[in-house]
Structures are given as C-alpha cells and as structure tokens.
Amino acid sequence: MSQEPNQPAVELADAVPGAPRMGLRERKRAATMRRLQHVALEQFEEHGFDKVTIEHVAAHADVSPSTVYRYFGTKEALVLKDEYDDQLLAVAPMLIADGDVFGGFEKGLRLVGDSHLGLDSGLTLRRTRVWLETPSVRAAGFLQADQMAHDLARIVAESPGNDLDDEQALSVCTAAVMTVFAAIENWYRGAGGRDVVEMTLASLRTVRDAAARGASGPA
Amino acid sequence: MSQEPNQPAVELADAVPGAPRMGLRERKRAATMRRLQHVALEQFEEHGFDKVTIEHVAAHADVSPSTVYRYFGTKEALVLKDEYDDQLLAVAPMLIADGDVFGGFEKGLRLVGDSHLGLDSGLTLRRTRVWLETPSVRAAGFLQADQMAHDLARIVAESPGNDLDDEQALSVCTAAVMTVFAAIENWYRGAGGRDVVEMTLASLRTVRDAAARGASGPA
DNA sequence: ATCGTCCTGACAGTGACTTCCACTTTCCAC
DNA sequence: GTGGAAAGTGGAAGTCACTGTCAGGACGAT
Incomplete structure (x- = not known):
C-alpha cells in the first residue's frame, strides 16, 4: 500500500457524453476493483502469487x-481481468468480413494493440511475468484465450462473406488466438525489449508461412 | 467398483524383450494407478467431476x-494422465526433419493416432466429456498441450533441416498443437461419430488453407 | 427524512493439496 | 532364507481457495 495512483485521469462518464453519469455506487465499485488489482499485483510481484493469500490482499486493500x-x-x-478482450471482440465482426481470418486478426491487433499496449509496457511486463510463470494463472489465461477463440469462431461462422463452417471456424480461430499467446510469451522472454504488437504480427506471419507449405493453395 | 477390466492383455515386460522384468513394486504401482484412474473416471462420469471428492475416489479404489x-x-x-503425449514426442524428431512442421504433425498423428485412438473410442469419448466440459480439467489440459508445444518447439528449433528460430518454432508448434485441441473438441461435439484422426487432419488442413491466404508464399 | 434495494463484512463450512511421521512391504546382498 | 536398506503407505494436522448465508449499513429514489 505504498502508493495509490489509482485515480483515472478522466472520469469515464465525463469523457463519454452519451453515458449516464455513474452513481456513487458504481464509482466506488470501479475504484475498489482498481485498488484491489493494483494491490494484488504489487503483492504478487513482491512475494510470488502462491505466497500471497486472498486474505492478505483484502487486508491491504481495506x-x-x-x-x-x-x-x-x-x-x-x-x-x-481487463477490458482488452472485449475491445478485440467488439471490432472483430467488421474485420473478418472478407473471409480472411488471419488477415482480420492482424488488422484487429493493430487497432486494439496500439491503443492499449503501447503505453504502460513496464506494468504490462511485470503483470505478464505473473501471468506466464504461475501455472494456475497461466492455465486460467488459456481458458480465457479459449473462450475468446470460441467467441470469434461464432462471429466468423456467422459472417456473410465467409466460407468456413462452425467447426472449421473454431479450428482457425483457436490456432490464431493461441499464436498470439505464443507471441506474447516470446515478447516476455525477450524481457519486453521489442514491440508486442510487431512481434505478434510477426508470429502470425510465421505461422502463415509455415502452414502454407503443403496447403491446398489459396482458396 | 462394478467391474475391474484392468488386467493388461499382455504384461509389458513380456511383450518387450529388451525391458527388464518389472519388479513386484512397479507392477503393483502400475495396477494401482490403472485402478485409480478407472474408478475415478467412472465416478466422474456418474456424479460429475466437482461432486466427487478425492477421498471418495480413494475409498472406492482401496x-x-x-x-x-x-x-x-x-x-x-x-x-x-496418459502415455499418449510421450509417444507423440518420441516420434517427433524424425518427422520434422524436412522443416515442414504442419506436415510432420500430420504424419505423426497418423502414426500415433491409429494405434491409440482407434480401439476404445467409447471410453475415450466419455473421458473427453469430462475433459472438455469441466473447466478445471480443461484448463489443465491446455497446460499440458502448452507443455507439448514447448517440447516440440525445442525439437523443431534443434532440427537440422529447419529454418525457424526458437521463437518462430514456438509460434508454429503452439498453433499446430492447439489446432489439434480444437479438432478434438469438434470431434467430441459431434458425439464422436466420425474418426478423430481424420477430423484432426482435416482441421490442420483447414488452418493451413486459411493461413495460406495472404501468406508470403510457400518457402 | 425514509423506505426499499443493493452491497458489505463476518461466519461457518467444504475440499484440494501439503507436510510430516510411524509403520509396513519390497528389494537386495549374503 | 534372512536382515537391513530403501521405498511405499496410511493417518493426522494444517493451509488456503472458494461457497453460502445472513444481519447490518450505505445508496438512491421519493
């Protein structure tokens, strides 16, 4: 509880005109969640995820x-937990319209990635450390990625200019999402020295090229 | 504990001439493990994974x-837990020698898949049900697949006729392994009516084709 | 101010998983 | 065979994630 830099620079309701002003309740809730996550991450980094109990975190966050x-x-x-996934999911439908899942993925990543990951790479790296190196967190991360793959697959399968059925869509989306996972791991192992988005795009391109050997040819 | 069909048809040591005869200790251990896994699966199928306690399983397996x-x-x-992963890992080096990871994957799958999955598809399906539909088991399954991807990536990166570095190898192997995961899910959702190996090969081909659109071209 | 609604903290419980120890079984000379 | 080393087994005690319940307090509309 050394520092509390948890005030959002701009209140959401002030920035988004259409949104009804958040009541005290919701603002408190949002603040508490932010504080909790901040305290937790701090503790996890310092003592290790497994050594820190929920009780401990709760006490430190009052x-x-x-x-x-x-x-x-x-x-x-x-x-x-973060809002990253929802963002990607929100822009997904318009990107996959042409039936090129991997291509749409690259476009979506550029869109969301730049706005989200470019800024706080220090925090992101420390957080990624806990994520990738704690087995239980890693496992939960896979579950989340898996869910994302399923959501995307549904979008793809229902997309008009698309020629994949449900099963094929799941296979392709799973491959794409998990490639991103691998890319993030590569980025982390390189101590975050390079650009996440660029590395992810590179990974997708690598998989494309590797897969293209022996493919039935471009459809 | 209704039935105990747990005697292996042929004792391993009898079938493999080179192997030293298993001592009583090891045979007991293997038998207990088989019994435990059998009892556990039976209970999980009947009452659901979360409702069955370890104590329960232990008691039923004496x-x-x-x-x-x-x-x-x-x-x-x-x-x-099974010996499937080790088998795939064992044959991996000779399959990826030509630098075509996806192609090697398909070959390896045909090799191991036929011998392992062809026989007991009923049991496999029930087991897959617990695997895919229980979140905690599903998560652990991803962790296992992830480990497999890392092992394969190391093999690929060290393979002589290969042009991928460590990071690229991880990306490609992760994509390939997770595609298999998706294929198994597809197979399961189809109630196991079709052939697992064929469906997995189809998934890999689908990903290949989808990835090939916009790829830099076959290397 | 006030009343219904929502939220919070406290409490009691379950069960996975760990650690440790006394006791038994298997193994291996001899 | 037999005795001692090595390995395995059961039991007990403890930690902690997670769940359900409930009374009291804070919030929001009137």
Missing part, C-alpha cells in the same frame, strides 16, 4: 475477502 | 487419499 471474491471470482482473475 | 496425490498430484491428472 476490504473483506468476501468482496474480493464478489468482484473477481477467483484469485487468478486478479491478474487476468 | 487406497488412502495420500496415495492418490502421490501418484497423480492433482485431481485433474486423474483424467488427463
């Missing part, structure tokens, strides 16, 4: 353990 | 809970 579970559900979610 | 943990480490491993 809430009860019950509240932690109400907000995050699992200990792993304290590390994994 | 061992103490301690022994279950000594043998399997986690509850999930009771579902996931």
Whole structure:
C-alpha cells in the first residue's frame, strides 16, 4: 500500500457524453476493483502469487475477502481481468468480413494493440511475468484465450462473406488466438525489449508461412 | 467398483524383450494407478467431476487419499494422465526433419493416432466429456498441450533441416498443437461419430488453407 | 427524512493439496 | 532364507481457495 495512483485521469462518464453519469455506487465499485488489482499485483510481484493469500490482499486493500471474491471470482482473475478482450471482440465482426481470418486478426491487433499496449509496457511486463510463470494463472489465461477463440469462431461462422463452417471456424480461430499467446510469451522472454504488437504480427506471419507449405493453395 | 477390466492383455515386460522384468513394486504401482484412474473416471462420469471428492475416489479404489496425490498430484491428472503425449514426442524428431512442421504433425498423428485412438473410442469419448466440459480439467489440459508445444518447439528449433528460430518454432508448434485441441473438441461435439484422426487432419488442413491466404508464399 | 434495494463484512463450512511421521512391504546382498 | 536398506503407505494436522448465508449499513429514489 505504498502508493495509490489509482485515480483515472478522466472520469469515464465525463469523457463519454452519451453515458449516464455513474452513481456513487458504481464509482466506488470501479475504484475498489482498481485498488484491489493494483494491490494484488504489487503483492504478487513482491512475494510470488502462491505466497500471497486472498486474505492478505483484502487486508491491504481495506476490504473483506468476501468482496474480493464478489468482484473477481477467483484469485487468478486478479491478474487476468481487463477490458482488452472485449475491445478485440467488439471490432472483430467488421474485420473478418472478407473471409480472411488471419488477415482480420492482424488488422484487429493493430487497432486494439496500439491503443492499449503501447503505453504502460513496464506494468504490462511485470503483470505478464505473473501471468506466464504461475501455472494456475497461466492455465486460467488459456481458458480465457479459449473462450475468446470460441467467441470469434461464432462471429466468423456467422459472417456473410465467409466460407468456413462452425467447426472449421473454431479450428482457425483457436490456432490464431493461441499464436498470439505464443507471441506474447516470446515478447516476455525477450524481457519486453521489442514491440508486442510487431512481434505478434510477426508470429502470425510465421505461422502463415509455415502452414502454407503443403496447403491446398489459396482458396 | 462394478467391474475391474484392468488386467493388461499382455504384461509389458513380456511383450518387450529388451525391458527388464518389472519388479513386484512397479507392477503393483502400475495396477494401482490403472485402478485409480478407472474408478475415478467412472465416478466422474456418474456424479460429475466437482461432486466427487478425492477421498471418495480413494475409498472406492482401496487406497488412502495420500496415495492418490502421490501418484497423480492433482485431481485433474486423474483424467488427463496418459502415455499418449510421450509417444507423440518420441516420434517427433524424425518427422520434422524436412522443416515442414504442419506436415510432420500430420504424419505423426497418423502414426500415433491409429494405434491409440482407434480401439476404445467409447471410453475415450466419455473421458473427453469430462475433459472438455469441466473447466478445471480443461484448463489443465491446455497446460499440458502448452507443455507439448514447448517440447516440440525445442525439437523443431534443434532440427537440422529447419529454418525457424526458437521463437518462430514456438509460434508454429503452439498453433499446430492447439489446432489439434480444437479438432478434438469438434470431434467430441459431434458425439464422436466420425474418426478423430481424420477430423484432426482435416482441421490442420483447414488452418493451413486459411493461413495460406495472404501468406508470403510457400518457402 | 425514509423506505426499499443493493452491497458489505463476518461466519461457518467444504475440499484440494501439503507436510510430516510411524509403520509396513519390497528389494537386495549374503 | 534372512536382515537391513530403501521405498511405499496410511493417518493426522494444517493451509488456503472458494461457497453460502445472513444481519447490518450505505445508496438512491421519493
């Protein structure tokens, strides 16, 4: 609890004209979640994920353990939860319209990645450390990626200019999403020295090229 | 504990001339593990993974809970543990020699898949049900697949006729392994009506074709 | 101010998993 | 065979993630 840089620079409701002003309740909730996640990450980095108990985190954030579970559900979610996935999912439909899943993926990544990952690479790296190196968090991360693959597959399968059925869409989306996972791991192993988005694009291109050997040819 | 069809048709040591005859200790151990896994799966199918406690499984298999943990480490491993992965890993080096990871994957799958999955598809399907539909088991399965991807990536990167570096190898292997995961899910959702190996090969081909659009071209 | 609604903290419980120890079984000379 | 070393087994005690419940307090509309 050394520092509390948790005030958002701009209140969401002030920035988005259409949104109804958040009540005190919602603002408190958002603040508590931010504080919890911040405290938790700090503790995880310092003592290791497994050594830190929920009770510990709760005490440091001045809430009860019950509240932690109400907000995050699992200990792993304290590390994994963010708005990144929803963003990618939101822009997905318009990107895959032409039937090129991998291509749409690259476009979407450029779009979301630049706005999200470019800024706080220091924090992101430390967070990624806990994510990739703690087995239980890593496992939960895969579950999340898996869910994302399923959501994308549904979007792809329902996309008009698309020639993949449900099963094929799942295969392709799983491959693409997990390639991103591998790319992030590569980025992390390189101590975050290079650009995440660029590395992810490179990974996707690598898989494309590797897969192209012996493919039936461009459809 | 309704049935105990757990005697192997042929003792391993009898079938493999080179192997030293297993001592009583090892034979007991193997038998107990088989019994435990059988009982556990039976209980999981009947009552659901989450409703069955380790204590329950241990009691039904006539061992103490301690022994279950000594043998399997986690509850999930009771579902996931098998010799399949090691087999695939064992044949991997000779298949990827030509630098075509996806192609080598298809060959390896045909090799191992036929011998392993062709026979007991009924049991495999019920086991897959627990695997895919229980979140914690599913997560552990991803961790296992992830480990496999890393092992394969190392093999690929060290393979002589290969032009991928460590990072590229990880990306490609992750994509390939997770594609298999998706294929198994597709197979399961189809109630196991079609051939697993064929469906997996089809998935790999689908990913190849999808990836080939916009690829830099066959190397 | 006030009343219904939502949220919080406290409590009690379950069960996975770990660690440790006394006891038994298997193995291996001899 | 037999005795001692090595390995395995069961049991007990403990930690901690996670769940469900419930009374009291804070919030929001009136």
